[in-house]
Amino acid sequence: MDDTRQDHAAQTVPDYRLGVGGIMLRDAWYYALPAHALARGKAVHRMLLGEPVLIGRTADNKVFALRDTCPHRGTLLSKGTFDGREVECSYHGWRFATDGQCTAIPSQCAGQRPQPQDIRAQSYVVAEHQGNVWVFMGTFMGSGKVLPPVPEVPVLGDRFQMHVAVTFACNIDLAVIGLMDPAHGAFVHRSSLWRKADSIHEKHKAFSPLPEGEGLGWRMDRHTASRNSRAYRLFLGGAPETEISYRLPSVRIEHARTPKYNYCGLTACTPVTADVTEVHHVMYWDLPGAAALRAVMGPLARRFLDQDRRAVMTMVEGLKFNPPSMLVQDADTQTRWYYRLKREALAAQGEGRPPRNPIAPVTLSWRS
Ligand code: FES
Ligand SMILES: [Fe+2]
Structure with a gap:
């Protein structure tokens, strides 16, 4: 043409x-915040493309992002606590590692369902680069796609x-x-x-x-x-x-x-x-x-x-x-x-x- x-x-x-x-294009990196706005052991709430995202930095300096809604009943995880290693929901104390894996469900008796290993919070691919934190807003999880630079x-x-x-x-x-x-x-x-x-x-x-x-x-x-x-x-x-x-x-x-x-x-x-x-x-x-x-x-x-x-x-x-x-x-x-x-x-x-x-x-x- x-x-x-x-x-x-x-x-x-x-x-x-x-x-x-x-239209908000998916499968792309979006600027989230400057890296200096994220101290070690802190996590903050951001809205990206209409999704609530919890973006944090672990005690050992790794940036991560989770969907900011608890898989249990939807409570904002950002209203809970982050100890630099795990996020704890403010409602019933479910805990999540920074990759989204649930690590504790305090209300569950032995043998009841679900157990922590059955639960994951949605996580996002993040990159800290040249003083900036970017979040990859993909179309779906675990797609195995090659990410753009x-x-x-x-x-x-x-x-x-x-x-x-x-x-x-x-x-x-x-x-x-x-x-x-x-x-x-x-x-x-x-x-x-x-x-x-x-x-x-x-x-x-x-x-x-x-x-x-x-x-x-x-x-x-x-x-x-x-x-x-x-x-x-x-x-x-x-x-x-x-x-x-x-x-x-x-x-x-x-x-x-x-x-x-x-x-x-x-x-x-x-x-x-x-x-x-x-x-x-x-x-x-x-x-x-x-x-x-x-x-x-x-x-x-x-x-x-x-x-x-x-x-x-x-x-x-x-x-x-x-x-x-x-x-x-x-x-x-x-x-x-x-x-x-x-x-x-x-x-x-x-x-x-x-x-x-x-x-x-x-x-x-x-x-x-
Ligand atoms: S809503 Fe988060 S633990 Fe229940
Ligand atoms: Fe201008």
Whole structure:
């Protein structure tokens, strides 16, 4: 199929009306929380894709995740206790190892059913990587599938600096397309440090599909950051080169570098429920003065994400009236790609085959 041509035509039926709106893709890694938020011997409740999840760290430093409902009567396990080794339910004291195996049912007499060995709480595959905790939200347990690689920033993996999170009251699709949109910067992030409306100029960016094995997504090839990326210039000095990759379900990784320094930003959207999305942004850098930079970057990043959140919420308000809307050439092409890839991922899952990346290398042009 001639994807490129199709992408270059304005499309007036938006993809979010074509059957993927808000679907929470399974069989994928989702960002749960920064690793530092999980002390040894602690366990916390999180909602991921509408499921209650208990995420903890054992006394010997292993991160685990269980469905946060007791297999006995459904009580939230997070309301019980965790001693660094086992979780005890607050209602009848059933105990669970961190792999979900039940280890004690205090009410049972000898010979009664069930015994602890008959019971398991549902567990999730988790990964602690580069300062982040990811949970694999699979389609079913014990599937024996080969897991996709855990999202990873290049070069700076051991330089985790900070994490900020903002909650968007919308489904994951609207959060993702709101963040990836290349044409809103001068309007939504209008401020002296970021962009000005009169700094808009024409851009041409080369894109390519992610190599096989790196997931379903695309990459904006390495290029010199545009002259209106003031923040980058101030931050890294000189004329940084950036490369941005996007991978389903929602991980955007940006790597900016000068001959001297590097910066990586990882942005990941995690559905809390079908209608609420947590946007996580993690920053890595190797510049000196990390503590002072964190003090500056924290509020800036939070403000930036909040500007995005407000822009998306304003769009959500309008979409309630079911207005006609469109995806234009080429500024909205990435939005269209996102929906196309998501449809492909869903179709491949339904048909039990590996997904095929429909994106072909192309240069996109827009003014921003
Ligand atoms: S509900 Fe958890 S032990 Fe009974
Ligand atoms: Fe933005």
